[in-house]
Amino acid sequence: MSDQINPEVVQPSNPGVKPKNYLVESILVTIFCCLPLGVVGIVFAAQVNSKYDAGDYAGAEQASKQAKQFMMWGLIVGLVVLVAYFAIMGTTLFATFNQ
Amino acid sequence: MNKSYLKFIFAFIGVLILGAVYFEYDPINNLLFPKCPLYATTGIYCPGCGSQRATHALLHLDIPGVFSSNILFLPALLVVFLHYSIAISNHFLGTTYHSILDKSKAPWVIFIIVVLFFILRNIPYPPFSYLAP
Numbered sequence: 001m002s003d004q005i006n007p008e009v010v011q012p013s014n015p016g017v018k019p020k021n022y023l024v025e026s027i028l029v030t031i032f033c034c035l036p037l038g039v040v041g042i043v044f045a046a047q048v049n050s051k052y053d054a055g056d057y058a059g060a061e062q063a064s065k066q067a068k069q070f071m072m073w074g075l076i077v078g079l080v081v082l083v084a085y086f087a088i089m090g091t092t093l094f095a096t097f098n099q
Numbered sequence: 100m101n102k103s104y105l106k107f108i109f110a111f112i113g114v115l116i117l118g119a120v121y122f123e124y125d126p127i128n129n130l131l132f133p134k135c136p137l138y139a140t141t142g143i144y145c146p147g148c149g150s151q152r153a154t155h156a157l158l159h160l161d162i163p164g165v166f167s168s169n170i171l172f173l174p175a176l177l178v179v180f181l182h183y184s185i186a187i188s189n190h191f192l193g194t195t196y197h198s199i200l201d202k203s204k205a206p207w208v209i210f211i212i213v214v215l216f217f218i219l220r221n222i223p224y225p226p227f228s229y230l231a232p
Contacts, residue, residue, distance in 0.1 A: 023206050024182055030213060031147050031175045036137070039146065039213055046206035053203055085133040 019064035021048035022071045029074040037074030041067050122158040126151035146171065146217045149232025168232050171216055 023045040030038030044067035051059040126132040137145045149169035156164030157173070165173050182198040189196060199205060220230035 021206065023200050023209070024179055027175055027179060027200075027209065031169075031172060032150055033147055036145050036217065039210070039217070042206050042210045042213065046210060049203045049206060081136045082133055089130060 018052045019048055019061050020068075021045040021064060022067040025071045026067065026074075029071055029078070033074055033078040037070050037077065041071040041074065044070060118154075118158060121151070121154045125155055144217075144220050144231055146213050146220075148220075152232060167229070170230060171212070 021044075022041060026038045026041030026045055028038075029041060030036070044063050047063035048060050048067060051057075051063055120131075124131055132151050135145060135148050137143055138148055147169070150172055153165045153168040153172040156162075156168060157176075162173075178200065182200045185194075185196045185198045188194045216230065219227045220232075222228070223231075
């Protein structure tokens with residue numbers, strides 16, 4: 001009876017499906033990019049799996065979001081550094097040729 | 100559905116262009132290629148350091164060169180290639196293969212390998228110094 005009065009904690013709509021852990025993307029960021037943000041992504045990928053295996057679906061969803069964030073930040077920082085590098089290189093070359 | 104196909108096509112074209120650039124130019128001492136920002140600012144080799152040289156070496160089929168630049172580069176590339184091949188095969192051919200990366204403990208195993216590599220390649224004495232790019 002009390003079960004019906006106190007409903008369980010809200011679960012994601014499909015608790016049977018494991019959330020994406022972004023492991024492959026994190027590996028790619030780790031190997032092809034510069035900063036160790038991909039390594040943090042791998043840690044959250046591990047948490048997605050362990051929380052899902054423990055039945056903590058909400059926690060797994062949360063870890064999935066964080067894994068995605070760190071993987072994306074690794075990617076964004078890498079791209080920003082790349083663009084900044086070419087901008088500085090371009091201006092320097094331009095200034096040298098115009099002297 | 101069409102959007103994901105477009106993403107694949109763009110990624111494929113991007114890889115082709117980058118491949119051509121990395122085949123043609125050697126990243127060592129070439130201003131065209133940015134240095135790793137972590138190495139440039141701190142002098143620390145990250146787990147990705149040496150990947151540009153490894154890419155150049157791989158495109159020239161210089162396998163020892165690939166391993167001496169970044170020992171994890173080729174294994175990582177093979178695992179990722181296998182993972183996507185399995186995903187594509189399962190999607191289009193209806194196979195039910197499992198990727199090694201889908202195993203529950205895979206992220207921890209990879210994390211331990213990457214962190215060990217990160218630490219060991221920064222030790223400036225042999226044999227660890229061979230892990231430096």
